[in-house]
Amino acid sequence: MVYCSSQLLSTSFPLLNPKTLKFDAKYSKNWLPLQSTEGLVKGLYQTRVLNLRAMQEDKASAVTSDGSELRVPHVLTVAGSDSGAGAGIQADLKTCAARGGVEVVPEDFVAEQLKSVLSDMRADVVKTGMLPSTGIVKILLHSLKEFPVRALVVDPVMVSTSGDVLAGPSILATFREELLPMADIVTPNLREASVLLGGVQLETVANMRSAAKSIHDMGPRNVLVKGGDLPASSDAVDIFFDGQDFYELRSSRVKTRNTHGTGCTLASCIAAELAKGHPMLSAVKVAKRYIETALDYSKDIVIGSGLQGPFDHLSKLKRNVHNAYVQRAFDSGDLFLYAVTDSGMNKKWGRSITDAVKAALEGGATIVQLREKDAETRDFLEAAKACLEICRSKGVPLLINDRVDVALACDADGVHVGQSDMPTNVVRSLLGPEKIIGVSCKTPQQAQQAWIDGADYIGSGGVYPTNTKANNRTIGIDGLKTVSLASKLPVVAIGGIGLSNAQSVMETGVPNLKGVAVVSALFDQECVLTETKKLHAVLMEAASRVK
Structure with missing residues (x-):
C-alpha cells in the first residue's frame, strides 16, 4: 500500500495501517512552536529536517505488532493547490491512492489518535464538525471523559447546503442524548x-429564541442559533x-455568494478564542466579527460557478502584508491613565497638540483619545496622523473621539x-473586529447594551462636575459603582477627576474599574509632563492599596 502525504511547504509522514502498525510519539519532541507567520517557512523546514534526521538515526519509525520492521512506501508531493481538483496536490493524492488503495480508518484507530493527541498535547478546547457515525461520537465522548478539556464546541454539521439531511436517526439520537449534554x-x-x-x-427571530431555549434544554451550557439564512431579516442576526x-x-x-464554510469557521474561531481564555459570549462576538470582516473582504472573489464560493480566511494576514504596523490586542490595563486632549486648553498654554501628546506619554499616559470638537476635518485628520505616529513609537493606543471617518x-x-x-x-461593522471601541455610559442598561453591541470598554461618568462638557449630568461615586458592577466590560472613570480625588475613585473596590480618564488635570496645566507624572504616581499608589 502506498501513502501520499502532501502539504504546500512542509512534509508529513506515512499514515500507518492501524491493524499492523503502532506509533512512536517520541518524534513529537522535534515539533517547533511557530510564533508568527513570518517564521512559518523556516519553522516548517526545520521541523522536516529534524524529523527526517530522527527517522534516519532510529529505524523504528514503523514497526509491526511483533516488533519487526516494516517498510511502508510513502510519497511526498510539494505542489500548488488546484481548487478544481484536477491538478496539483489534489491530483497527486488521488493518483497515489489509485495506485496503492485507500483503507477506511476504523473506529479503534480514531480512539488511538484521540488518546495520543489528548494525552500528549493537553488540548484546551475541542471543536467537532460532521461526525460520521454513532461509534465515532461515543469514542469522542469517552476520550473527553478520560482527558477533560476546558471547553467542547459542537458544530452540529448534519444538513447540506442543498438541504439534505446528512445524519440518520441514530446519529441524531446520540447527538441529543449524549453529545449535546457535554457541549x-x-x-x-x-x-x-x-x-x-x-x-x-x-422563520423569525422569535422562532430562533424559542429554538435556542429548546436546544439548551437538551443539555449544552450555551446555544448559538445562527440566522444567516433568516428570510425575514435584513441583518445577519444570531x-x-x-x-x-x-x-x-x-x-x-x-451581499456575496462566497459563504461556503462560514459555519465551520465560526465554530473554529469560537474554539480559538476560548482556548485563549476569553469568556464564552466574548468569544462568540469575536468570531462573528471575524466572519463578517472576512466575508466583506472576499465578497467579490469569483471561484467556480456553483451556488456558493469559498471566502478568504486569511484576509487579516494579507492586509498586514501591506501594513507594516500590526495592532496589538486591546488590554484593559491600557485604561489606567487615559489622557483626553483638548485643543482649546493647548492653545491657551501655547503648545501644539503633538507637544501635548508627547508630554503626556513621557509622563506615563497609557492611552490617548484625540478630542478635537472644533477642528475642521482636514486639520483633525492631519493632527490624528501626527499623534498616531508619536503614540505608535511608544506602543500606546490612540483613539479618536466620535469621528469614525477620521479613525478610518x-x-x-x-x-x-x-x-x-x-x-x-x-x-x-465599519471598523472591523480588531479596533478598540469605547462607549460613554451613565446607566447599567447602557453598559449592558455596549457589551452586546461589540464595545471593548466603557467610560462612566461624569463622576464629578466638569467644565469640559456643558450640561453634563454627574453620577457620583455611587453611580460609578452601580454602572461598573453592572458592566461586563472594563470601565474607565471620567469627569472632574484630578490629583485631589483620583485615589478615592480608584479605591472604590470594583474589580473592573481599570483607570481614570482626564482632560483638565493634564492639559489645562502649565506643564503636561509634570502633571501626568504626579497623577501616574497617585494612581500607582491607589493600585498598590487595592491589591
Missing part, C-alpha cells in the same frame, strides 16, 4: 436547529442563549463614542 456551546444554523428539534420551522439571558447579535449582511482615514487604533453618536454596532 459548552452548540452552534446550529436554522436548518440544523430544525433537525435537532424534529423539523420545527424557524441568537445566543446562556441559560438565563438571550442576546441578539446583529451585524450587516454582506488615519488607521487609528479605535474610537470612543457617546450615546448620541453613531450606534456602537454600526461602528463595529
Whole structure:
C-alpha cells in the first residue's frame, strides 16, 4: 500500500495501517512552536529536517505488532493547490491512492489518535464538525471523559447546503442524548436547529429564541442559533442563549455568494478564542466579527460557478502584508491613565497638540483619545496622523473621539463614542473586529447594551462636575459603582477627576474599574509632563492599596 502525504511547504509522514502498525510519539519532541507567520517557512523546514534526521538515526519509525520492521512506501508531493481538483496536490493524492488503495480508518484507530493527541498535547478546547457515525461520537465522548478539556464546541454539521439531511436517526439520537449534554456551546444554523428539534420551522427571530431555549434544554451550557439564512431579516442576526439571558447579535449582511464554510469557521474561531481564555459570549462576538470582516473582504472573489464560493480566511494576514504596523490586542490595563486632549486648553498654554501628546506619554499616559470638537476635518485628520505616529513609537493606543471617518482615514487604533453618536454596532461593522471601541455610559442598561453591541470598554461618568462638557449630568461615586458592577466590560472613570480625588475613585473596590480618564488635570496645566507624572504616581499608589 502506498501513502501520499502532501502539504504546500512542509512534509508529513506515512499514515500507518492501524491493524499492523503502532506509533512512536517520541518524534513529537522535534515539533517547533511557530510564533508568527513570518517564521512559518523556516519553522516548517526545520521541523522536516529534524524529523527526517530522527527517522534516519532510529529505524523504528514503523514497526509491526511483533516488533519487526516494516517498510511502508510513502510519497511526498510539494505542489500548488488546484481548487478544481484536477491538478496539483489534489491530483497527486488521488493518483497515489489509485495506485496503492485507500483503507477506511476504523473506529479503534480514531480512539488511538484521540488518546495520543489528548494525552500528549493537553488540548484546551475541542471543536467537532460532521461526525460520521454513532461509534465515532461515543469514542469522542469517552476520550473527553478520560482527558477533560476546558471547553467542547459542537458544530452540529448534519444538513447540506442543498438541504439534505446528512445524519440518520441514530446519529441524531446520540447527538441529543449524549453529545449535546457535554457541549459548552452548540452552534446550529436554522436548518440544523430544525433537525435537532424534529423539523420545527424557524422563520423569525422569535422562532430562533424559542429554538435556542429548546436546544439548551437538551443539555449544552450555551446555544448559538445562527440566522444567516433568516428570510425575514435584513441583518445577519444570531441568537445566543446562556441559560438565563438571550442576546441578539446583529451585524450587516454582506451581499456575496462566497459563504461556503462560514459555519465551520465560526465554530473554529469560537474554539480559538476560548482556548485563549476569553469568556464564552466574548468569544462568540469575536468570531462573528471575524466572519463578517472576512466575508466583506472576499465578497467579490469569483471561484467556480456553483451556488456558493469559498471566502478568504486569511484576509487579516494579507492586509498586514501591506501594513507594516500590526495592532496589538486591546488590554484593559491600557485604561489606567487615559489622557483626553483638548485643543482649546493647548492653545491657551501655547503648545501644539503633538507637544501635548508627547508630554503626556513621557509622563506615563497609557492611552490617548484625540478630542478635537472644533477642528475642521482636514486639520483633525492631519493632527490624528501626527499623534498616531508619536503614540505608535511608544506602543500606546490612540483613539479618536466620535469621528469614525477620521479613525478610518488615519488607521487609528479605535474610537470612543457617546450615546448620541453613531450606534456602537454600526461602528463595529465599519471598523472591523480588531479596533478598540469605547462607549460613554451613565446607566447599567447602557453598559449592558455596549457589551452586546461589540464595545471593548466603557467610560462612566461624569463622576464629578466638569467644565469640559456643558450640561453634563454627574453620577457620583455611587453611580460609578452601580454602572461598573453592572458592566461586563472594563470601565474607565471620567469627569472632574484630578490629583485631589483620583485615589478615592480608584479605591472604590470594583474589580473592573481599570483607570481614570482626564482632560483638565493634564492639559489645562502649565506643564503636561509634570502633571501626568504626579497623577501616574497617585494612581500607582491607589493600585498598590487595592491589591
